[in-house]
Amino acid sequence: MDNPRVTIRDVAARAGVSIATVSNVFSGNKPVNADLRARVLKAADELAYQVDRAASQLRSGQARVVGVLVPDLDDVFFTSLVSQLEVLAQKDGYDILVASSRDDLGLEQSRLRTLLAWRPSGLIAVPCSDALPEALRHEIGRLPIVFADRVPPEGSVVDTVAIDNREAGEIAARHLLAKGHRDILVAASSLAISPIRERVRGACDLIRTMLGREPTVIELGSNADRGAAAFLHWLERHPQPSAVIALTNVTTLSTLSALARMRIDIPDPVSVVGFDDYPWMSARKTGLTAIRQPIAEIAEAAWNRLRARMAGDQAPPTHSVLQAGLQARDSVRDLAAGPERGNSHDPDPHPNLEGAAASPKAVH
Amino acid sequence: MDNPRVTIRDVAARAGVSIATVSNVFSGNKPVNADLRARVLKAADELAYQVDRAASQLRSGQARVVGVLVPDLDDVFFTSLVSQLEVLAQKDGYDILVASSRDDLGLEQSRLRTLLAWRPSGLIAVPCSDALPEALRHEIGRLPIVFADRVPPEGSVVDTVAIDNREAGEIAARHLLAKGHRDILVAASSLAISPIRERVRGACDLIRTMLGREPTVIELGSNADRGAAAFLHWLERHPQPSAVIALTNVTTLSTLSALARMRIDIPDPVSVVGFDDYPWMSARKTGLTAIRQPIAEIAEAAWNRLRARMAGDQAPPTHSVLQAGLQARDSVRDLAAGPERGNSHDPDPHPNLEGAAASPKAVH
DNA sequence: AGAAGCCTGTTAAACGTTTTACAGAAAAAC
DNA sequence: GTTTTTCTGTAAAACGTTTAACAGGCTTCT
Secondary structure, three states, rough: OOOOOHHHHHHHHHHHOOOOOOOOHHHOOOOOHHHHHHHHHHHHHHHOOOOOHHHHHHOOOOOOOOEEEEEEOOOOHHHHHHHHHHHHHEEEEEOEEEEEEEOOOHHHHHHHHHHOOOOOOEEEOOOOOOOOOOOHHHOOOOEEEEEEOOOOOOOOEEEEEEEOOOHHHHHHHHHHHOOOOOEEEEEOOOOOHHHHHHHHHHHHHHHHHHHHHOOOEOOOOOOOHHHHHHHHHHHOOOOOOOEEEEEOOHHHHHHHHHHHOOOOOOOOEEEEEEEEOHHHHHOOOOOOEEEEEHHHHHHHHHHHHHHHHHHOOOOOOOOEEEEOOOOHHHOOOOOOOOOOOOOOOOOOOOOOOOOOOOOEEEEO | OOOOOOOHHHHHHHHHOHEEEEEEHHHHHOOOOHHHHHHHHHHHHHHHHOHHHHHHHHHHHHOOOEEEEEEEOOHHHHHHHHHHHHHEEEEEHOOOEEEOOOOOHHHHHHHHHHHHHOOOEEEEEEEOOOOOHHHOOOOOOOOOOEEEEOOOOOOOOEEEEEOOHHHHHHHHHHHHHOOOOOOOOEEEEEOOOOHHHHHHHHHHHHHHHHHOOOOOOOOOOOOOOHHHHHHHHHHHOOOOEEEEOOOOOHHHHHHHHHHHOOOOOOOOOOEEEEOOOOOHHHHHOOEEEEEEEEEEHHHHHHHHHHHHHOOOOOOOOOOEEEOOOOOOOOOOOOOOOOOOOOOOOOOOOOOOOOOOOOOOOEEE
């Protein structure tokens, strides 16, 4: 009852073959005769044999594990990403090692180091700054790496997958402008994060062009509660905007929390365009109009790129850019249509004029 | 520029010591003279040496990795758990290997097998059925295992950590009864899941005792959208209840979605007690009254148990039971206070009479 | 029929660590 | 002054697998 550990040698003995044959049966590295194969499988099954990944990896150098590094495991956006990646990886026989950098450069560095110590066959990361993490510098040509979501603005030495963030901001702004909003507040998480800067730029550029004046931009951070407090603080000492664009799912939460606490209704007097699309956004009386990121496609693109690299693709880095779309619901008031006040009783959501279908588009 | 891999041997050569000494420096297994130690560290740093975990693990049998298995990586409850566990594990120098069973027994089996192939030093799992997964049967005395959240009702052969689910259901029911509600609907995810059955039992027992009749129980599944559709379907062909208890965070979402789509207001005419406590629950005009699970404490208890086991604790399995509490907000109407209708303009949430502080309580 | 080529299976040598057994030097005990 | 003990470092043997090199038994080709 207390057999210490069953190895390939035990299986070989029981099946009456050499250990190499057993290895070949499991790794599929060399073909093996059908009935021998059956004998081996039977023996392995009876002994409840499992190949030891450490030994396997040590000898072969092949890890069948990929590291996944994200900035925050409490942010649904990132966990959705992890969830999708787990499914894709599992389909291809890979396990995933997840680590969170908690948006801290030092922690990112150390988490990367420990991930690399596993000698993974690949790495998918959402880095927490624009600079290439020091720990990855030496790995550039060696280890397949894909950056997702947060990609350096000036191109990267590794493969990247992200949405067109500038356009995402623009879509939000265009929607509000089309509905007659003139006093738009832009709520960002942090301008230190380049995709956020891009979203802000997209929104601000359009607003400036159309209205000839700069919208106000505020930073609410990456924590919903603290963000809500910050926004509350802002609301108390500034005139109420007619609409706010939240550029992140947690900023959306912060915005809604603060508005709720101030007992300010949506979409009248304040309209809101949120970011990302999660069940809670439609689980409310006035569903949230939001910019939808195609998370499944981001994950898929990242995985496909990583898989190609792991298979030996040596082409220069590619940068996939996916499209975000507008998910129109009821949180934006139509000021252009007419001056009627109060909650709209019109059950029809506004049609989506902007064309929201997400489709991949390879660049560079 | 293309050195293939730097091993302990290279470091030893450069530092002018034996490989055993280098190993001792890094593993801390045997003390080593201070200046030798410094030489080794310097050499290692210059070569950017990293110990190879596969080799290390193969020889020592020590993995410094723990497997984490959850039923659904898109459910915030589980990802919060993973997030907390990642922090705790990292603090103790462990990495985590995450896998999702997607609530499928077969997948759970296969995911467990691949986790076990890593020979992890421990395993934290939220199983998807009451039965001990077949893959774990052989590991019982060998591998430290902790089950969290979903624990078999009749005790378990492994350590478990969970909340008092019966009481959680009871608290929700008591709150509604105290507010004068008589027509209560219980929305569960799936009665196949034992903690859900317990919550249902807690709520139903109390309601039966107080009111002398059985409340209606419906199953909405573990997907928010499908659950919303199911509840909508139910609402269309049954009389409106005065209150609904949602026993899961996704059932809460389903419930709110369906009510929103029916344009039924909260808390009047329908009150809602939700489950779990997430930012989106307070990011609404009428904040959600909900049963709060102490996720951080669940994670901590699970990790502490696992750590003790990994350190060699051989005591019989323990079963920690934590307390859930009521987070009172504005989604429950007070029918007892008076017959006034319409949205309450009273900004004060009802005081929490039930005593919500969560505290660990060891059992068995 | 004999040589050449393919299968299919085996033997043995890695892979990079940890760890046991041991050796030499310094310190302590007699 | 010798012996014992303690301390530090080293040599070498694992750990369980993959894989290169090889060895037979076939088929296939001259």
